[in-house]
Amino acid sequence: MVKTGSDADPDYHTLAVIGSGFAGLGAAIRLEKLHSGSVVIFERASSLGGVWRDNDYPGAACDVQSLLYSFSFAPSHTWRHTYARQSEIRSYLHNLARDHGLIPRLRTGCAVRSLAWDSNTSRWILDTARGRSTADHVVLATGSLADPSLPALEGIDTFTGPVFHSSRWRHEVDLSGKRVAVVGTGASAIQFVPKIQPVVKSLTLFQRTAPWVMPRNDRPISERTRRRLRSVPGYQRASRAVVYAKREIKLLAFRHPALMRIGEKEGRAHLAHAVSDPALRAKLTPDYRMGCKRILLSDEYYPALAQPNVTVENGGVAKVTPTGVVDAAGGVHDVDAIIFGTGFDTRRLPLTDRVFDGQGRSMAESWGESPRAYLGTSVSGFPNLYLMHGPNIALGHTSVIMMFESQIQYIGRAMKRAIDAGGFIEPTPQAQAKYSTDIDALTEGTVWTSGGCRSWYLDPSGRNSNLWPGSVLGYRSRAVRFDPEDHLVRTSERPR
Template sequence: MTPRTVQIAILGAGMGGLGMAIQLRRAGIDSFVVLEKGSDVGGTWRDNVYPGSGCDVPSHLYSFSFEPKLDWSRKFAKQPEIHDYQLHVTKKYGLRPFIRFNTEVADARFDEATGLWHIRTVAGEEITANVVVSALGQLNRPAYPKVEGLESFAGKQFHSARWDHDYDLKDKNVVVIGNGASAIQFVPEIVDKVKKLTIFQRSPNWVVPKDDRPYTDREQSMFQRFPWTVKLHRWMIYLTLERNYLAFIKDSFFSKLFEKAGRAELEKYIADPKLRAVLTPDYPAGCKRVLISNDWYPAIAKPNCETVTSPIARVTADAVVTHDGKSHPADTIIFSTGFETTTFLAPMKVLGLGGRDLNDVWAKGAEAHRGVAVSGFPNFFMLYGPNTNLGHNSIIFMIECQINYIMQAIDALKNPKLRWLDVRKTAEDAFNDELQQDMQKTVWAAGCSSWYKNAEGKVTNNWSSFTAKYWWQMRQLDLDEYSLVG
């Protein structure tokens, strides 16, 4: 095929990719393409359609600041409403002509001679671009456990992020492997339908109440008539969540309050002392993702629900066998085992200056300058990259900070004498040294294993401080931190 050349190529049409495309259009830049492997926009909110799927960030903060939604139905929106919002902004800003659906990227290679990125799709098409913005996110590739005998299982098996709605769970013996953020949403939805629900738990979670409810007609009317009240409401939510960062500082007063709330919730719903012991974490709150729910504990306390902590030994045609020798009947296995989070851009290959492979550069753990740029990979930027995930606030806030930063880089590249920007290794190292030093003060760096860390125990996903600090650092692009090649 004849190569196609654009100024900017965006990889992914989730919240990050849509936000980036909107800002390009608002800036009058139309020479861009969004490459999306799926058949529609939405990313994780297109894929995660399991029963009860929703967001654990309040609705009014889980939306773009420049495009507020005045009519959120409840304080914590469910998946259909969030996806509808994504479809709305796609239509309003005329993004569909710029999006190439069902187009998965195989690799991207930087050509030093021309200063262009050559992007090759899985179908073999090549696209060239001055700038590449990866908006692939951290929660897009389901992780599956390695369990002996899965191939011999005669029943139905699927991942929660690939839910099969055509399959009827009624009166089935259902096994759920994993008890994380997805499980606590879909288990309460299915527990009354199934014959027996067996949850395999590797470690318990800290679970705190969810302050959720529908917005009243009066509130909806106020938001519609006085849009400034939505801005005020959004700011109040932001400041409340920002304060919660204090709960993730090791041994802080607020962390103890968090744990107290978690224990109170456990004692409120779980009367059985044996089950309560099984569900009590032995690590600081926040070391793993803190979960919010009002119906998780009531669901797993039901008589047809069993929580199993003995590790899985193997799977047979009709059961899951644990190391203690017990056999648990199974017609269905649902994997609630999360995502491959620490490899970031994999399986896509990214080759920078001198043919260096980003996967090799990240062999000991992914890191980037301010979470968006990597030395040796000119004009390549990331949204929701290394160390920009949050445990206490809205990732949309972080993404908007990143988009603003990248837009400044794109503006600098309008200079006809400038071919590319490449962040200096010294600047990148200084940023990450400070970040990892700050990280040691937080519970995210505590001894437990979590999806925030790689196999070596390095926290590669989370931001280490208040989001206000990140905003302050990202408000202005510092060209002194970059090598400018003309």
Template sequence: MTTTDRPPTVVIIGAGFGGICMGIKLKRAGIPFVIVEKADRVGGVWQANVYPGAACDVPSHLYSYSFEPSPDWSRAYGQAPEIQSYIDGCARKYGVLEHVRLNTEVTAASFERATGRWTVTLADGSTLLARFLVAATGQLSRPTEPDFPGLDTFPGKVFHSARWDNDYDMAGKRVAVIGSGASAIQFVPQIAPRVEQLYLFQRSAPYVLPKPDRAYTALEKYLYRSFPLAVTASRARKYLWHEARVVPLTKGRGMKPFEVAFEHNLKRQVPDPTMRAALTPDYPIGCKRILISNEWYPAITRPNVEVLATGLRAIDGSTVVGADGTRRTVDAIVFGTGFAVSEFLAPIEITGLDGRSLRDAWRDGAEAYLGMTVSGFPNLFVLYGPNTNLGHNSIIYMLESQTDYVLSAIRHAGAHGSTWLNVRAAAQARYTAEIQQRLAGTVWEEGCTSWYRTAGGKNTSNWPSFTYDYRKRTRFFDPANYEEATAGTG
């Protein structure tokens, strides 16, 4: 519970990297706030994903707050428990944890024009009032759990990788893994040596490159702890390297070196040409998320692993049935089917001016000015919102840009006596048109089906430029693009 006696000026939904960062900025500014988190601890996606091998594909020194560099990372790429511990440590150090209400789920939020306040409804029926609502639920908070015919009659164990059952012993079991995306390439190598047989149902082969991961040596740890500038230098070097990767992704050319690296990696680790053919994607590299792993190909070429190049069609008793009619009898099914990325803020019911539903506003695909504000929904800010995902760098950089912008907006409202701020529809339309136009020439639009795009083909996920371009746009709040209401004029 929050320790302040004042009603919160800001309600933040979610206690992951975005929510905690926002809390830290508000705490420093002396602005009352509360963070509501449906889980029993902070960490966001990193406390939820406890599957074996869960880790980040952005280097540790880069996947952390710029104002809180850590010399204590054990590896070049952080693993889930260590990342969650880092977030928890930051929340404690900056006094944010005392403002967090755990085990508290938000079901709805509605805006009142007359008062300029949001009423936030919780799962237990109680409500919170606040002038500003910050949604920090992220893009990876809702697992996609397919409902295949016959699934409800399957007698064995079924779970999604994001809801891993650590009490289930897979030793000696026959396991079907559905999907070969970012989660599967991490947990499959961990469970393959333990199971009797693993059947991997791969609808679409991923591009997998080597992961330059390793444990830091004792000397490196000593240097990082003794010389803070060493961490800063490491972070800067990694930032610049990753930032440069946006050029081939967004300019529609220059991906050939990555394709060659993939082919070399595949040939080196998979000697069988028939299997290599099954593991070679049928779409341009970069169109879907490029994955990194040193363990994926050795794991799926084990004698007790069978790769089935087919999606799942149905379940028939203890048998899983592929789209091509392939049948395998199993004891457990694990879905590595990712997240409902394009369904921002769902299933929370968000209601803005004149009773307008955010779900209706986003019926044709989510959009927001700077990925944060939506016309008709005053004083609502979305962190890691539409078109702010990255294919090349650290999302933490984007979140810090966004939280600074939100803080600037809140300060502006206070300084000018504004009851609420509502981004102009024209400003949002211009911005959306620009982003979609810039996306049109990127590798993400080269015809493949990916979680970057809605069913209608609109890319609502990715930012199509350099991160420092986004930082420049969000450095200062721009009131000219907003309608403002003061007490009695709303």
């Protein structure tokens, strides 16, 4: 690993990246010219991969077409399905890191405990599992879907059987012939439920809100097509552009909710085709506008729920006993295992409660209930710090990888501006406030705020602080157009 340490900072780097998923690896690769080899990637787990390392439950796969779920600068020609499986995506990330020389710079099993801006040296001090490190610039790429969200259920600690979240799947637990409770009906649950349903004795699904589920229409990618993607100039780029355009067009329905009726009709037909029992179909029919919550894709979920060994309970879970689950109506269900498909804690990015400015105030404290960041990437008062998958970066209609690429372009311009000035950079409070106002204006009237549901897209204040409510092209045009007037650039007083 290339270092530029000193007596004062023996483990100093121009750039520290925290997290080794898509966002972290992409940032480390594309910012190479600026960090000149002096980069370190901190990863708390034992290997790289982010969510595609952690989410290895049965049936785990992407719900965005594989042609879009890779970096434009590193396309893959080896996808075997329209929607890539978890193992394929993780292999892609490993190959990406290897091919771009990141493995020697990766510190696995090295959690960052806190970051503090040192105003005297104009550097970030990182407290890590292996001691102190310092960096001029930090990319926080921990991801917004990193920490499981587990409901605080009464009695859960008394349950005598195995209990786990889908993102921490216990593969040593044999579910064959077991009575299993699944709590939650999110994107993970609709993938693993059809895989475990044939082997369990009984499966009781506890749902609070029925999701909209659309046909997946997944298909194998033939060897002939893979060969064409690999060898025909421009073919992969053109194929990617077609998929991108089709998904961008769908944004119209999210921004004009009345158009969602078209999708709802298809969703109801998909449900009716798979579920003949009118009582079960009623339980599985959403009572809110499509798109208000995440739209899920599956050809197997509804057929699995229609099997005789599956029961669907509305209203969620009231409490847990040593041998079972009590539903919201007081019904008792004896079960041998409990699996949570309850999603992730999206209230704020992981670690932001331990990122401190020069006055010792945390980023989470500065945000309060509603996270805000300029371009979803930089935060006033926290110089030379960049958030990947920060506030208002997630998408409801297409691949977030394209947002990451735009973020990285902005970070590169900001870093260069700071390096050229020999100092540090941050957005002005006015620019950050204006950007947040723009987000609120773009969100107004969309399905996310008017669709009649409560989703993780909205923070506790009721504001959309998670989704980018426009087109990817619209975000890109903002991110690549670096505006010096929106930033404060100060020269560092440390010895050069």
